Amino acid sequence: MIRFQQVSKAYRGGQQALQKVSFHLPKGDMAFLTGHSGAGKSTLLKLLCAIERPSDGQVLFNGHDISRIDRKEIPFLRRHIGVIFQDHKLLMDRSVFDNVALPLRIEQANESDIKKRVSAALDKVGLLDKSACLPIQLSGGEQQRVGIARAVVNRPQVLIADEPTGNLDAALSAQIMDLFRQFNQVGVTVLMATHDTSLLNSYDMRRFDLNRGHLSEVPRHG
Ligand SMILES: Nc1ncnc2c1ncn2[C@@H]1O[C@H](COP(=O)(O)OP(=O)(O)OP(=O)(O)O)[C@@H](O)[C@H]1O
Numbered sequence: 001m002i003r004f005q006q007v008s009k010a011y012r013g014g015q016q017a018l019q020k021v022s023f024h025l026p027k028g029d030m031a032f033l034t035g036h037s038g039a040g041k042s043t044l045l046k047l048l049c050a051i052e053r054p055s056d057g058q059v060l061f062n063g064h065d066i067s068r069i070d071r072k073e074i075p076f077l078r079r080h081i082g083v084i085f086q087d088h089k090l091l092m093d094r095s096v097f098d099n100v101a102l103p104l105r106i107e108q109a110n111e112s113d114i115k116k117r118v119s120a121a122l123d124k125v126g127l128l129d130k131s132a133c134l135p136i137q138l139s140g141g142e143q144q145r146v147g148i149a150r151a152v153v154n155r156p157q158v159l160i161a162d163e164p165t166g167n168l169d170a171a172l173s174a175q176i177m178d179l180f181r182q183f184n185q186v187g188v189t190v191l192m193a194t195h196d197t198s199l200l201n202s203y204d205m206r207r208f209d210l211n212r213g214h215l216s217e218v219p220r221h222g
Pocket residue numbers: 011012013015016017035036037038039040041042043044
């Protein structure tokens with residue numbers, strides 16, 4: 001489903017963020033992406049949703065090379081990929097409902113569909129009763145769950161998350177992790193960048209580690 005082949009990324013100004021990165025994440029897999037600050041984790045995730053383009057190599061999504069994807073095709077790619085950011089990037093002047101509805105409104109779904117799907121996504125993350133609230137009225141963990149509802153509302157094949165538990169305590173992190181696992185159990189492929197060592201120790205999952213732009217897979221226990 002996701003395949004990187006010898007992918008390198010140099011930013012303007014010469015900063016080499018990724019160096020000949022290769023890996024394969026098959027459909028239905030769930031994996032962690034780890035590495036020190038500046039190792040290239042966010043860069044790798046940005047290449048996957050075409051926010052950035054590689055300087056060299058191929059990024060394949062379902063067999064299609066998206067590294068040189070036409071601008072016009074990017075919205076179609078993004079429909080298949082739900083993205084969760086650490087700072088959740090919610091619109092603070094819009095209700096929880098409107099935040100989650102955003103991807104469906106961009107797709108021009110009809111209002112009755114939007115209502116059904118937003119309610120289902122908010123129910124899944126346990127926030128149906130908060131749909132009329134503004135994000136500012138919610139806790140950090142609740143805001144993060146709104147971001148997850150928005151990422152899954154159009155039923156993407158892949159979820160990518162950049163430090164989704166970064167600001168949360170252990171109990172909330174475990175809740176967020178459970179949500180990802182539930183999505184994974186119904187077939188969604190999940191790639192999650194994290195620094196959170198307690199998460200890494202609690203879940204025996206595939207783990208890719210970046211070190212100064214070089215990627216290797218960490219052998220699993222047991
Ligand atoms: N837009 C950019 N322009 C220039 N250099 C960049 C840009 N974005 C990232 N970099 C550089 O690329 C390298 C990798 O950055 P990246 O954000 O991918 O790392 P990271 O592993 O996600 O770090 P962190 O854990 O601190 O978020 C860093 O040296 C960073 O300074």
